[in-house]
Amino acid sequence: MKLTQISIFLENRKGRLFDVCSLLGKNKVNIRALTVAESEQFGILRIVVDKPEATAALLKKHGFVASLTDIVAVEVADKPGGLADILKVLSVSDINVEYMYGFVERKSDKAILVFRFDEPDKAIVLLKKKKIKVIGRKEIGDL
Amino acid sequence: MEINFWDKEIETIDKAALKVLQLKRLKETVSCALKTQFYKPRLKKAGINSADDIKHWEDYKKIPLTTKDDLRECYPNGLLAVDMKDVVRLHTSSGTTGTPTVIYHTKNDINHWAELVARSIVATGATNEDVFQNMMSYGMFTGGLGLHYGAEKVGLTVIPMGGGNTKRQIQLMKDFGSTILHITPSYILHIHSKLGESGVELKDLRLRKAYLGAEPYSENTRKKVEQLFKIDVYNSYGLSEMNGPGVGFECAHKCGMHVWEDTYLLEVIDPKTGESLGEDKEGEIVLTNLTRRATPLLRYRTRDIAAIHKGLCGCKRTHRRISRILGRTDDMLIINGVNVYPSQIEEVIMRIPQVGTNYQIYLEKEGTLDKLVVKVEIYSKMFSGNLAEIDALKSRIVEELRASIIIHPAVELHEPGSLPVFEGKAKRVVDNRVKL
Ligand SMILES: [Zn+2]
Numbered sequence: 001m002k003l004t005q006i007s008i009f010l011e012n013r014k015g016r017l018f019d020v021c022s023l024l025g026k027n028k029v030n031i032r033a034l035t036v037a038e039s040e041q042f043g044i045l046r047i048v049v050d051k052p053e054a055t056a057a058l059l060k061k062h063g064f065v066a067s068l069t070d071i072v073a074v075e076v077a078d079k080p081g082g083l084a085d086i087l088k089v090l091s092v093s094d095i096n097v098e099y100m101y102g103f104v105e106r107k108s109d110k111a112i113l114v115f116r117f118d119e120p121d122k123a124i125v126l127l128k129k130k131k132i133k134v135i136g137r138k139e140i141g142d143l
Numbered sequence: 144m145e146i147n148f149w150d151k152e153i154e155t156i157d158k159a160a161l162k163v164l165q166l167k168r169l170k171e172t173v174s175c176a177l178k179t180q181f182y183k184p185r186l187k188k189a190g191i192n193s194a195d196d197i198k199h200w201e202d203y204k205k206i207p208l209t210t211k212d213d214l215r216e217c218y219p220n221g222l223l224a225v226d227m228k229d230v231v232r233l234h235t236s237s238g239t240t241g242t243p244t245v246i247y248h249t250k251n252d253i254n255h256w257a258e259l260v261a262r263s264i265v266a267t268g269a270t271n272e273d274v275f276q277n278m279m280s281y282g283m284f285t286g287g288l289g290l291h292y293g294a295e296k297v298g299l300t301v302i303p304m305g306g307g308n309t310k311r312q313i314q315l316m317k318d319f320g321s322t323i324l325h326i327t328p329s330y331i332l333h334i335h336s337k338l339g340e341s342g343v344e345l346k347d348l349r350l351r352k353a354y355l356g357a358e359p360y361s362e363n364t365r366k367k368v369e370q371l372f373k374i375d376v377y378n379s380y381g382l383s384e385m386n387g388p389g390v391g392f393e394c395a396h397k398c399g400m401h402v403w404e405d406t407y408l409l410e411v412i413d414p415k416t417g418e419s420l421g422e423d424k425e426g427e428i429v430l431t432n433l434t435r436r437a438t439p440l441l442r443y444r445t446r447d448i449a450a451i452h453k454g455l456c457g458c459k460r461t462h463r464r465i466s467r468i469l470g471r472t473d474d475m476l477i478i479n480g481v482n483v484y485p486s487q488i489e490e491v492i493m494r495i496p497q498v499g500t501n502y503q504i505y506l507e508k509e510g511t512l513d514k515l516v517v518k519v520e521i522y523s524k525m526f527s528g529n530l531a532e533i534d535a536l537k538s539r540i541v542e543e544l545r546a547s548i549i550i551h552p553a554v555e556l557h558e559p560g561s562l563p564v565f566e567g568k569a570k571r572v573v574d575n576r577v578k579l
Contacts, residue, residue, distance in 0.1 A: 007526075007527075007528025007529075009526050009558060010558070011556075011557050016558075039530065039533070041556065042557075044528060044530050044533070063340070063558075064558070065523040065558055067527055069528045098531075099530075
């Protein structure tokens with residue numbers, strides 16, 4: 001149930017983000033989620049796409065520094081406190097969150113959270129036990 | 144380890160016989176120098192009117208030092224010692240600062256130079272079964288032609304590709320199974336970063352050795368190249384004033400470069416005082432070419448900083464070894480009053496595995512202070528996607544540089560391929576400080 005995210009090292013150089021996005025666009029890669037972690041002089045672009053391995057190879061071939069990272073995506077229940085419930089499950093466990101980001105799925109309008117855990121397998125077991133919906137690779141492709 | 148020799152007798156000559164040979168050749172060189180417009184008055188002033196005034200081996204110290212500026216003043220024929228009809232080739236160097244310099248060669252000079260290169264190549268263990276891809280520029284730059292003639296003498300299969308055109312270089316390396324490259328350190332690192340793009344993998348190549356020269360580089364760069372390509376890297380030393388490559392070369396033991404002392408009288412001096420330094424002391428290398436007849440050069444200040452190693456090499460060659468070139472007297476940077484050689488910076492960054500194959504050093508003025516900015520490319524295979532790791536890498540580079548050169552640098556991390564690429568000699572230092 002783990003998903004694969006692509007992390008791309010980018011200098012804060014004009015047009016660099018555009019270079020990535022236009023390369024992916026030309027190759028018909030659909031970006032499901034995107035976030036940028038920035039420091040003053042460079043950033044790391046994180047994207048979730050339908051075919052991560054092939055996309056990472058494409059990026060590397062074009063000279064980008066890219067690597068694959070395991071992430072876990074969960075659906076936030078459509079009710080008050082849905083997000084809090086998820087965070088609560090994690091906060092009482094000893095699993096560390098390196099970073100997280102969210103996006104809204106287009107068709108269903110559902111909010112989805114992407115987590116980078118230090119121990120993703122353990123996190124998935126825990127989340128499922130608490131009846132939190134973990135999204136699989138196929139579902140990401142279908143979104 | 145099997146030790147091969149090209150000319151065993153001269154390469155293992157005993158010390159006493161070497162001194163006799165050096166004295167004989169020094170006398171010949173002095174009488175040849177007395178035929179030039181430049182040396183005639185200068186040697187007479189020093190009390191040397193003929194070769195007979197050099198009686199003992201130690202007498203070479205009477206000869207005044209010659210500098211690069213002297214060479215410039217001699218352009219075009221102040222140092223020509225033979226009739227032009229006996230000159231078969233000349234190499235000029237334009238230099239970055241204006242007036243060019245020129246070195247003439249007779250047929251014998253060229254042949255002797257090729258002999259030295261042949262010795263050097265064989266000392267690394269190369270044989271006529273090797274395929275030698277020469278990636279140093281041909282033409283006025285002596286790197287290309289210098290190795291070329293020596294390699295042909297030994298019987299290697301020479302691919303005279305010259306510098307640049309990375310894609311084609313990689314293709315040739317693959318198609319002809321090149322086993323030895325002659326190349327600058329910065330260019331071989333660049334080639335490695337382009338292998339993937341060219342669709343060529345290391346296993347498609349038959350590389351075994353690389354001869355790196357033409358620019359100073361650190362021991363860590365050697366290790367990096369050796370690990371990246373899984374080859375042996377040999378250090379090569381030469382300068383156009385002393386012919387070019389083949390002045391000094393590492394043997395299979397890779398522990399300093401043997402300087403061919405039957406041809407080059409080797410000294411190390413304190414660059415400030417001109418005083419001779421003993422073995423193991425870093426200073427400026429001073430060389431006398433003992434065999435070149437068209438352009439004699441006596442006690443020439445190379446501006447290269449190195450030290451003479453003590454003791455004999457395991458290969459039994461008696462010719463003394465020098466350390467790698469640690470810097471050039473004119474490359475030395477003064478940053479907020481501290482002396483720094485670019486090679487010290489390289490030494491630090493090349494030992495960090497997450498650093499890629501290219502870097503640049505920038506100097507800026509910030510108020511009254513100098514600011515050192517070191518730009519490095521990250522090594523793509525070491526990227527994990529973690530921002531904290533990248534931040535830690537940056538801090539590590541800053542810390543290690545500070546510990547090594549005392550100056551606190553700013554470090555910038557860049558994507559591979561984003562810093563300027565040099566296919567010949569690299570220009571690593573950009574000094575934007577206004578000279579007052
Ligand atoms: Zn040796």
